[in-house]
Amino acid sequence: MSQKLCNECILHTDSEICLRNQGLESLHNHCSKVKFNPGETIFKENAINAGVVYLKSGLVKIHTCTQAKDRILRLTKAPSYLCLPSSLGASVNRFTATALEPTEACFIELSTFRQLIVENGDFAYQIITALSQREMNNFHVSLNLGQKQANGRVADALLYLANDIYENDSFVIPFSRQELGDWIGVTRESISRILAEFNATGIIRQEGREISILNKELLEQISEKG
DNA sequence: ACATTAACGGAGA
DNA sequence: TCTCCGTTAATGT
Known part of the structure:
Protein backbone atom coordinates (compact mmCIF):
# COMPACT_ATOMS: atom_id res chain seq x y z
CA MET A 1 0.00 0.00 0.00
CA SER A 2 1.50 3.28 -1.02
CA GLN A 3 1.42 6.41 1.07
CA LYS A 4 -0.51 8.12 -1.64
CA LEU A 5 -3.28 5.56 -1.32
CA CYS A 6 -3.41 5.97 2.44
CA ASN A 7 -3.58 9.72 2.17
CA GLU A 8 -6.36 9.57 -0.35
CA CYS A 9 -8.45 7.07 1.52
CA ILE A 10 -7.72 7.23 5.23
CA LEU A 11 -7.22 10.96 5.38
CA HIS A 12 -9.95 11.67 2.81
CA THR A 13 -7.72 14.40 1.84
CA ASP A 14 -6.34 17.03 -0.42
CA SER A 15 -2.73 17.90 -1.17
CA GLU A 16 -2.70 20.43 1.65
CA ILE A 17 -2.81 17.79 4.33
CA CYS A 18 -0.30 15.67 2.45
CA LEU A 19 2.14 18.52 2.59
CA ARG A 20 1.65 18.99 6.28
CA ASN A 21 2.30 15.31 6.83
CA GLN A 22 5.71 15.36 5.22
CA GLY A 23 7.16 15.21 8.71
CA LEU A 24 5.14 12.17 9.62
CA GLU A 25 6.75 8.88 8.76
CA SER A 26 5.04 7.34 5.82
CA LEU A 27 1.62 6.18 6.90
CA HIS A 28 1.88 2.72 5.49
CA ASN A 29 4.54 1.83 8.05
CA HIS A 30 1.86 2.16 10.70
CA CYS A 31 -1.02 0.63 8.83
CA SER A 32 -1.93 -2.84 7.62
CA LYS A 33 -4.71 -3.94 5.35
CA VAL A 34 -6.65 -7.15 6.00
CA LYS A 35 -9.41 -8.83 4.02
CA PHE A 36 -12.36 -10.49 5.74
CA ASN A 37 -14.98 -12.88 4.44
CA PRO A 38 -18.64 -12.72 5.54
CA GLY A 39 -18.98 -14.02 9.08
CA GLU A 40 -15.37 -13.37 10.06
CA THR A 41 -14.72 -11.35 13.20
CA ILE A 42 -12.70 -8.15 12.74
CA PHE A 43 -12.34 -7.44 16.43
CA LYS A 44 -13.94 -8.96 19.45
CA GLU A 45 -15.30 -7.47 22.61
CA ASN A 46 -13.15 -7.82 25.74
CA ALA A 47 -10.01 -8.00 23.61
CA ILE A 48 -7.32 -5.35 23.91
CA ASN A 49 -7.69 -2.63 21.30
CA ALA A 50 -5.75 -3.31 18.15
CA GLY A 51 -5.87 0.40 17.30
CA VAL A 52 -8.13 2.29 14.95
CA VAL A 53 -9.87 0.39 12.16
CA TYR A 54 -10.77 2.02 8.88
CA LEU A 55 -13.21 0.25 6.55
CA LYS A 56 -11.98 0.47 2.99
CA SER A 57 -14.76 -1.62 1.48
CA GLY A 58 -17.57 -3.87 2.59
CA LEU A 59 -20.24 -3.98 5.29
CA VAL A 60 -19.83 -4.76 8.99
CA LYS A 61 -22.11 -5.25 11.97
CA ILE A 62 -21.26 -3.91 15.41
CA HIS A 63 -22.76 -6.17 18.03
CA THR A 64 -22.41 -7.50 21.52
CA CYS A 65 -22.72 -11.16 22.44
CA THR A 66 -23.05 -11.02 26.19
CA GLN A 67 -25.70 -12.99 28.07
CA ALA A 68 -26.27 -15.54 25.32
CA LYS A 69 -28.37 -13.12 23.30
CA ASP A 70 -26.75 -11.34 20.41
CA ARG A 71 -27.60 -7.68 20.06
CA ILE A 72 -26.75 -5.77 16.89
CA LEU A 73 -26.16 -2.10 17.57
CA ARG A 74 -25.34 -0.78 14.14
CA LEU A 75 -24.27 -1.55 10.63
CA THR A 76 -21.26 0.28 9.25
CA LYS A 77 -20.72 0.66 5.54
CA ALA A 78 -17.40 1.49 3.94
CA PRO A 79 -15.79 3.92 3.56
CA SER A 80 -15.83 4.75 7.24
CA TYR A 81 -14.01 4.41 10.51
CA LEU A 82 -15.21 1.40 12.42
CA CYS A 83 -16.65 2.14 15.85
CA LEU A 84 -14.21 4.89 16.87
CA PRO A 85 -15.81 5.41 20.30
CA SER A 86 -14.89 1.85 21.19
CA SER A 87 -11.36 2.27 19.87
CA LEU A 88 -10.57 5.65 21.40
CA GLY A 89 -12.63 5.59 24.55
CA ALA A 90 -11.52 2.33 26.10
CA SER A 91 -8.43 0.17 26.28
CA VAL A 92 -10.59 -2.89 25.76
CA ASN A 93 -13.09 -3.34 22.95
CA ARG A 94 -16.62 -2.99 24.18
CA PHE A 95 -18.18 -4.43 21.06
CA THR A 96 -17.58 -7.06 18.44
CA ALA A 97 -17.27 -6.26 14.74
CA THR A 98 -18.15 -8.95 12.22
CA ALA A 99 -18.04 -8.71 8.43
CA LEU A 100 -21.37 -9.23 6.67
CA GLU A 101 -19.95 -8.94 3.18
CA PRO A 102 -16.42 -9.27 1.78
CA THR A 103 -14.60 -6.48 3.55
CA GLU A 104 -11.22 -4.75 3.49
CA ALA A 105 -10.14 -3.16 6.75
CA CYS A 106 -7.06 -1.08 7.54
CA PHE A 107 -5.61 -1.26 11.05
CA ILE A 108 -3.87 1.93 12.15
CA GLU A 109 -1.73 2.30 15.25
CA LEU A 110 -3.49 4.41 17.84
CA SER A 111 -0.45 6.66 18.27
CA THR A 112 -0.38 7.36 14.54
CA PHE A 113 -4.05 8.23 14.49
CA ARG A 114 -3.61 10.50 17.49
CA GLN A 115 -0.75 12.28 15.76
CA LEU A 116 -2.88 12.83 12.65
CA ILE A 117 -5.64 14.35 14.77
CA VAL A 118 -3.27 16.63 16.67
CA GLU A 119 -1.44 17.87 13.60
CA ASN A 120 -4.35 18.25 11.18
CA GLY A 121 -7.24 20.38 12.28
CA ASP A 122 -9.28 19.77 9.18
CA PHE A 123 -8.82 16.02 9.48
CA ALA A 124 -9.94 16.24 13.11
CA TYR A 125 -12.93 18.30 12.00
CA GLN A 126 -13.90 15.58 9.52
CA ILE A 127 -13.79 13.00 12.29
CA ILE A 128 -15.90 15.15 14.61
CA THR A 129 -18.43 15.73 11.84
CA ALA A 130 -18.71 12.01 11.20
CA LEU A 131 -19.15 11.27 14.90
CA SER A 132 -21.80 13.98 15.14
CA GLN A 133 -23.76 12.47 12.29
CA ARG A 134 -23.67 9.11 13.99
CA GLU A 135 -24.85 10.68 17.22
CA MET A 136 -27.85 12.11 15.43
CA ASN A 137 -28.45 8.77 13.80
CA ASN A 138 -28.38 7.18 17.23
CA PHE A 139 -31.18 9.49 18.34
CA HIS A 140 -33.23 8.28 15.41
CA VAL A 141 -32.50 4.67 16.27
CA SER A 142 -33.46 5.31 19.87
CA LEU A 143 -36.77 6.84 18.83
CA LEU A 161 -31.17 -0.78 4.12
CA ALA A 162 -32.62 0.60 0.89
CA ASN A 163 -31.74 4.27 1.43
CA ASP A 164 -28.53 4.28 3.44
CA ILE A 165 -26.81 0.96 2.85
CA TYR A 166 -27.64 -0.17 -0.68
CA GLU A 167 -29.09 3.04 -2.18
CA ASN A 168 -31.46 0.85 -4.11
CA ASP A 169 -35.04 -0.27 -3.48
CA SER A 170 -34.09 -3.83 -4.38
CA PHE A 171 -31.48 -5.53 -2.25
CA VAL A 172 -30.52 -8.74 -0.49
CA ILE A 173 -30.79 -8.69 3.29
CA PRO A 174 -27.20 -9.29 4.47
CA PHE A 175 -28.16 -11.51 7.40
CA SER A 176 -30.70 -14.00 8.69
CA ARG A 177 -34.12 -13.23 10.17
CA GLN A 178 -32.65 -14.01 13.55
CA GLU A 179 -30.02 -11.31 13.11
CA LEU A 180 -32.56 -8.86 11.72
CA GLY A 181 -34.56 -9.45 14.88
CA ASP A 182 -31.47 -8.99 17.07
CA TRP A 183 -30.94 -5.68 15.32
CA ILE A 184 -34.38 -4.09 15.77
CA GLY A 185 -35.55 -5.94 18.85
CA VAL A 186 -38.18 -8.23 17.32
CA ALA A 196 -45.16 -12.09 4.84
CA GLU A 197 -47.82 -9.49 5.63
CA PHE A 198 -45.95 -6.76 3.71
CA ASN A 199 -45.53 -9.20 0.86
CA ALA A 200 -49.23 -10.12 0.81
CA THR A 201 -50.35 -6.49 0.79
CA GLY A 202 -47.99 -5.65 -2.05
CA ILE A 203 -45.78 -3.23 -0.13
CA ILE A 204 -42.72 -5.33 -0.86
CA ARG A 205 -41.82 -8.35 -2.89
CA GLN A 206 -39.99 -10.88 -0.82
CA GLU A 207 -38.22 -14.01 -1.92
CA GLY A 208 -35.98 -15.45 0.74
CA ARG A 209 -33.48 -12.72 1.53
CA GLU A 210 -34.20 -10.79 -1.64
CA ILE A 211 -36.34 -7.72 -1.02
CA SER A 212 -37.87 -5.27 -3.44
CA ILE A 213 -39.72 -2.27 -2.09
CA LEU A 214 -42.77 -1.75 -4.29
CA ASN A 215 -44.71 0.87 -2.36
CA LYS A 216 -42.23 3.12 -0.65
CA GLU A 217 -44.77 5.76 0.35
CA LEU A 218 -46.85 3.24 2.26
CA LEU A 219 -43.73 1.82 3.87
CA GLU A 220 -42.74 5.30 5.00
CA GLN A 221 -46.22 5.83 6.43
CA ILE A 222 -45.96 2.59 8.39
CA SER A 223 -42.55 3.66 9.64
CA GLU A 224 -43.87 7.03 10.78
CA LYS A 225 -47.07 5.81 12.36
CA GLY A 226 -45.27 2.98 14.11
C1' DA B 1 -49.94 -6.17 19.59
C1' DC B 2 -46.37 -9.11 20.48
C1' DA B 3 -43.73 -12.78 22.75
C1' DT B 4 -43.48 -17.51 23.59
C1' DT B 5 -43.72 -22.14 22.54
C1' DA B 6 -44.05 -25.96 19.64
C1' DA B 7 -43.72 -28.12 15.43
C1' DC B 8 -42.33 -28.76 10.60
C1' DG B 9 -39.30 -29.16 6.48
C1' DG B 10 -35.14 -27.81 4.38
C1' DA B 11 -30.06 -26.60 4.19
C1' DG B 12 -25.62 -27.20 5.56
C1' DA B 13 -21.79 -29.13 8.34
C1' DT C 1 -26.48 -36.84 12.38
C1' DC C 2 -27.09 -32.35 14.68
C1' DT C 3 -27.80 -27.52 14.29
C1' DC C 4 -29.43 -23.44 12.23
C1' DC C 5 -32.96 -21.23 9.38
C1' DG C 6 -37.63 -19.76 7.91
C1' DT C 7 -42.32 -20.36 8.51
C1' DT C 8 -46.96 -21.31 10.59
C1' DA C 9 -50.20 -21.81 14.27
C1' DA C 10 -51.81 -21.95 19.09
C1' DT C 11 -51.53 -19.79 23.32
C1' DG C 12 -50.29 -16.33 26.88
C1' DT C 13 -49.64 -11.25 28.59
Whole structure:
Protein backbone atom coordinates (compact mmCIF):
# COMPACT_ATOMS: atom_id res chain seq x y z
CA MET A 1 0.00 0.00 0.00
CA SER A 2 1.50 3.28 -1.02
CA GLN A 3 1.42 6.41 1.07
CA LYS A 4 -0.51 8.12 -1.64
CA LEU A 5 -3.28 5.56 -1.32
CA CYS A 6 -3.41 5.97 2.44
CA ASN A 7 -3.58 9.72 2.17
CA GLU A 8 -6.36 9.57 -0.35
CA CYS A 9 -8.45 7.07 1.52
CA ILE A 10 -7.72 7.23 5.23
CA LEU A 11 -7.22 10.96 5.38
CA HIS A 12 -9.95 11.67 2.81
CA THR A 13 -7.72 14.40 1.84
CA ASP A 14 -6.34 17.03 -0.42
CA SER A 15 -2.73 17.90 -1.17
CA GLU A 16 -2.70 20.43 1.65
CA ILE A 17 -2.81 17.79 4.33
CA CYS A 18 -0.30 15.67 2.45
CA LEU A 19 2.14 18.52 2.59
CA ARG A 20 1.65 18.99 6.28
CA ASN A 21 2.30 15.31 6.83
CA GLN A 22 5.71 15.36 5.22
CA GLY A 23 7.16 15.21 8.71
CA LEU A 24 5.14 12.17 9.62
CA GLU A 25 6.75 8.88 8.76
CA SER A 26 5.04 7.34 5.82
CA LEU A 27 1.62 6.18 6.90
CA HIS A 28 1.88 2.72 5.49
CA ASN A 29 4.54 1.83 8.05
CA HIS A 30 1.86 2.16 10.70
CA CYS A 31 -1.02 0.63 8.83
CA SER A 32 -1.93 -2.84 7.62
CA LYS A 33 -4.71 -3.94 5.35
CA VAL A 34 -6.65 -7.15 6.00
CA LYS A 35 -9.41 -8.83 4.02
CA PHE A 36 -12.36 -10.49 5.74
CA ASN A 37 -14.98 -12.88 4.44
CA PRO A 38 -18.64 -12.72 5.54
CA GLY A 39 -18.98 -14.02 9.08
CA GLU A 40 -15.37 -13.37 10.06
CA THR A 41 -14.72 -11.35 13.20
CA ILE A 42 -12.70 -8.15 12.74
CA PHE A 43 -12.34 -7.44 16.43
CA LYS A 44 -13.94 -8.96 19.45
CA GLU A 45 -15.30 -7.47 22.61
CA ASN A 46 -13.15 -7.82 25.74
CA ALA A 47 -10.01 -8.00 23.61
CA ILE A 48 -7.32 -5.35 23.91
CA ASN A 49 -7.69 -2.63 21.30
CA ALA A 50 -5.75 -3.31 18.15
CA GLY A 51 -5.87 0.40 17.30
CA VAL A 52 -8.13 2.29 14.95
CA VAL A 53 -9.87 0.39 12.16
CA TYR A 54 -10.77 2.02 8.88
CA LEU A 55 -13.21 0.25 6.55
CA LYS A 56 -11.98 0.47 2.99
CA SER A 57 -14.76 -1.62 1.48
CA GLY A 58 -17.57 -3.87 2.59
CA LEU A 59 -20.24 -3.98 5.29
CA VAL A 60 -19.83 -4.76 8.99
CA LYS A 61 -22.11 -5.25 11.97
CA ILE A 62 -21.26 -3.91 15.41
CA HIS A 63 -22.76 -6.17 18.03
CA THR A 64 -22.41 -7.50 21.52
CA CYS A 65 -22.72 -11.16 22.44
CA THR A 66 -23.05 -11.02 26.19
CA GLN A 67 -25.70 -12.99 28.07
CA ALA A 68 -26.27 -15.54 25.32
CA LYS A 69 -28.37 -13.12 23.30
CA ASP A 70 -26.75 -11.34 20.41
CA ARG A 71 -27.60 -7.68 20.06
CA ILE A 72 -26.75 -5.77 16.89
CA LEU A 73 -26.16 -2.10 17.57
CA ARG A 74 -25.34 -0.78 14.14
CA LEU A 75 -24.27 -1.55 10.63
CA THR A 76 -21.26 0.28 9.25
CA LYS A 77 -20.72 0.66 5.54
CA ALA A 78 -17.40 1.49 3.94
CA PRO A 79 -15.79 3.92 3.56
CA SER A 80 -15.83 4.75 7.24
CA TYR A 81 -14.01 4.41 10.51
CA LEU A 82 -15.21 1.40 12.42
CA CYS A 83 -16.65 2.14 15.85
CA LEU A 84 -14.21 4.89 16.87
CA PRO A 85 -15.81 5.41 20.30
CA SER A 86 -14.89 1.85 21.19
CA SER A 87 -11.36 2.27 19.87
CA LEU A 88 -10.57 5.65 21.40
CA GLY A 89 -12.63 5.59 24.55
CA ALA A 90 -11.52 2.33 26.10
CA SER A 91 -8.43 0.17 26.28
CA VAL A 92 -10.59 -2.89 25.76
CA ASN A 93 -13.09 -3.34 22.95
CA ARG A 94 -16.62 -2.99 24.18
CA PHE A 95 -18.18 -4.43 21.06
CA THR A 96 -17.58 -7.06 18.44
CA ALA A 97 -17.27 -6.26 14.74
CA THR A 98 -18.15 -8.95 12.22
CA ALA A 99 -18.04 -8.71 8.43
CA LEU A 100 -21.37 -9.23 6.67
CA GLU A 101 -19.95 -8.94 3.18
CA PRO A 102 -16.42 -9.27 1.78
CA THR A 103 -14.60 -6.48 3.55
CA GLU A 104 -11.22 -4.75 3.49
CA ALA A 105 -10.14 -3.16 6.75
CA CYS A 106 -7.06 -1.08 7.54
CA PHE A 107 -5.61 -1.26 11.05
CA ILE A 108 -3.87 1.93 12.15
CA GLU A 109 -1.73 2.30 15.25
CA LEU A 110 -3.49 4.41 17.84
CA SER A 111 -0.45 6.66 18.27
CA THR A 112 -0.38 7.36 14.54
CA PHE A 113 -4.05 8.23 14.49
CA ARG A 114 -3.61 10.50 17.49
CA GLN A 115 -0.75 12.28 15.76
CA LEU A 116 -2.88 12.83 12.65
CA ILE A 117 -5.64 14.35 14.77
CA VAL A 118 -3.27 16.63 16.67
CA GLU A 119 -1.44 17.87 13.60
CA ASN A 120 -4.35 18.25 11.18
CA GLY A 121 -7.24 20.38 12.28
CA ASP A 122 -9.28 19.77 9.18
CA PHE A 123 -8.82 16.02 9.48
CA ALA A 124 -9.94 16.24 13.11
CA TYR A 125 -12.93 18.30 12.00
CA GLN A 126 -13.90 15.58 9.52
CA ILE A 127 -13.79 13.00 12.29
CA ILE A 128 -15.90 15.15 14.61
CA THR A 129 -18.43 15.73 11.84
CA ALA A 130 -18.71 12.01 11.20
CA LEU A 131 -19.15 11.27 14.90
CA SER A 132 -21.80 13.98 15.14
CA GLN A 133 -23.76 12.47 12.29
CA ARG A 134 -23.67 9.11 13.99
CA GLU A 135 -24.85 10.68 17.22
CA MET A 136 -27.85 12.11 15.43
CA ASN A 137 -28.45 8.77 13.80
CA ASN A 138 -28.38 7.18 17.23
CA PHE A 139 -31.18 9.49 18.34
CA HIS A 140 -33.23 8.28 15.41
CA VAL A 141 -32.50 4.67 16.27
CA SER A 142 -33.46 5.31 19.87
CA LEU A 143 -36.77 6.84 18.83
CA ASN A 144 -37.37 3.99 16.46
CA LEU A 145 -36.95 1.33 19.10
CA GLY A 146 -38.50 3.29 21.93
CA GLN A 147 -41.82 4.28 20.54
CA LYS A 148 -42.58 2.18 17.50
CA GLN A 149 -44.32 -1.11 17.19
CA ALA A 150 -42.81 -4.08 15.44
CA ASN A 151 -44.16 -3.41 11.94
CA GLY A 152 -42.90 0.18 12.17
CA ARG A 153 -39.45 -1.05 13.15
CA VAL A 154 -39.36 -3.55 10.31
CA ALA A 155 -40.44 -0.83 7.89
CA ASP A 156 -37.71 1.41 9.26
CA ALA A 157 -35.09 -1.30 8.88
CA LEU A 158 -36.10 -1.94 5.26
CA LEU A 159 -35.99 1.77 4.46
CA TYR A 160 -32.60 2.09 6.15
CA LEU A 161 -31.17 -0.78 4.12
CA ALA A 162 -32.62 0.60 0.89
CA ASN A 163 -31.74 4.27 1.43
CA ASP A 164 -28.53 4.28 3.44
CA ILE A 165 -26.81 0.96 2.85
CA TYR A 166 -27.64 -0.17 -0.68
CA GLU A 167 -29.09 3.04 -2.18
CA ASN A 168 -31.46 0.85 -4.11
CA ASP A 169 -35.04 -0.27 -3.48
CA SER A 170 -34.09 -3.83 -4.38
CA PHE A 171 -31.48 -5.53 -2.25
CA VAL A 172 -30.52 -8.74 -0.49
CA ILE A 173 -30.79 -8.69 3.29
CA PRO A 174 -27.20 -9.29 4.47
CA PHE A 175 -28.16 -11.51 7.40
CA SER A 176 -30.70 -14.00 8.69
CA ARG A 177 -34.12 -13.23 10.17
CA GLN A 178 -32.65 -14.01 13.55
CA GLU A 179 -30.02 -11.31 13.11
CA LEU A 180 -32.56 -8.86 11.72
CA GLY A 181 -34.56 -9.45 14.88
CA ASP A 182 -31.47 -8.99 17.07
CA TRP A 183 -30.94 -5.68 15.32
CA ILE A 184 -34.38 -4.09 15.77
CA GLY A 185 -35.55 -5.94 18.85
CA VAL A 186 -38.18 -8.23 17.32
CA THR A 187 -38.34 -12.02 17.43
CA ARG A 188 -37.56 -13.91 14.25
CA GLU A 189 -41.09 -15.31 14.17
CA SER A 190 -42.53 -11.82 14.14
CA ILE A 191 -40.10 -10.84 11.39
CA SER A 192 -41.43 -13.73 9.31
CA ARG A 193 -45.02 -12.77 9.96
CA ILE A 194 -44.54 -9.07 9.23
CA LEU A 195 -42.53 -9.62 6.05
CA ALA A 196 -45.16 -12.09 4.84
CA GLU A 197 -47.82 -9.49 5.63
CA PHE A 198 -45.95 -6.76 3.71
CA ASN A 199 -45.53 -9.20 0.86
CA ALA A 200 -49.23 -10.12 0.81
CA THR A 201 -50.35 -6.49 0.79
CA GLY A 202 -47.99 -5.65 -2.05
CA ILE A 203 -45.78 -3.23 -0.13
CA ILE A 204 -42.72 -5.33 -0.86
CA ARG A 205 -41.82 -8.35 -2.89
CA GLN A 206 -39.99 -10.88 -0.82
CA GLU A 207 -38.22 -14.01 -1.92
CA GLY A 208 -35.98 -15.45 0.74
CA ARG A 209 -33.48 -12.72 1.53
CA GLU A 210 -34.20 -10.79 -1.64
CA ILE A 211 -36.34 -7.72 -1.02
CA SER A 212 -37.87 -5.27 -3.44
CA ILE A 213 -39.72 -2.27 -2.09
CA LEU A 214 -42.77 -1.75 -4.29
CA ASN A 215 -44.71 0.87 -2.36
CA LYS A 216 -42.23 3.12 -0.65
CA GLU A 217 -44.77 5.76 0.35
CA LEU A 218 -46.85 3.24 2.26
CA LEU A 219 -43.73 1.82 3.87
CA GLU A 220 -42.74 5.30 5.00
CA GLN A 221 -46.22 5.83 6.43
CA ILE A 222 -45.96 2.59 8.39
CA SER A 223 -42.55 3.66 9.64
CA GLU A 224 -43.87 7.03 10.78
CA LYS A 225 -47.07 5.81 12.36
CA GLY A 226 -45.27 2.98 14.11
C1' DA B 1 -49.94 -6.17 19.59
C1' DC B 2 -46.37 -9.11 20.48
C1' DA B 3 -43.73 -12.78 22.75
C1' DT B 4 -43.48 -17.51 23.59
C1' DT B 5 -43.72 -22.14 22.54
C1' DA B 6 -44.05 -25.96 19.64
C1' DA B 7 -43.72 -28.12 15.43
C1' DC B 8 -42.33 -28.76 10.60
C1' DG B 9 -39.30 -29.16 6.48
C1' DG B 10 -35.14 -27.81 4.38
C1' DA B 11 -30.06 -26.60 4.19
C1' DG B 12 -25.62 -27.20 5.56
C1' DA B 13 -21.79 -29.13 8.34
C1' DT C 1 -26.48 -36.84 12.38
C1' DC C 2 -27.09 -32.35 14.68
C1' DT C 3 -27.80 -27.52 14.29
C1' DC C 4 -29.43 -23.44 12.23
C1' DC C 5 -32.96 -21.23 9.38
C1' DG C 6 -37.63 -19.76 7.91
C1' DT C 7 -42.32 -20.36 8.51
C1' DT C 8 -46.96 -21.31 10.59
C1' DA C 9 -50.20 -21.81 14.27
C1' DA C 10 -51.81 -21.95 19.09
C1' DT C 11 -51.53 -19.79 23.32
C1' DG C 12 -50.29 -16.33 26.88
C1' DT C 13 -49.64 -11.25 28.59
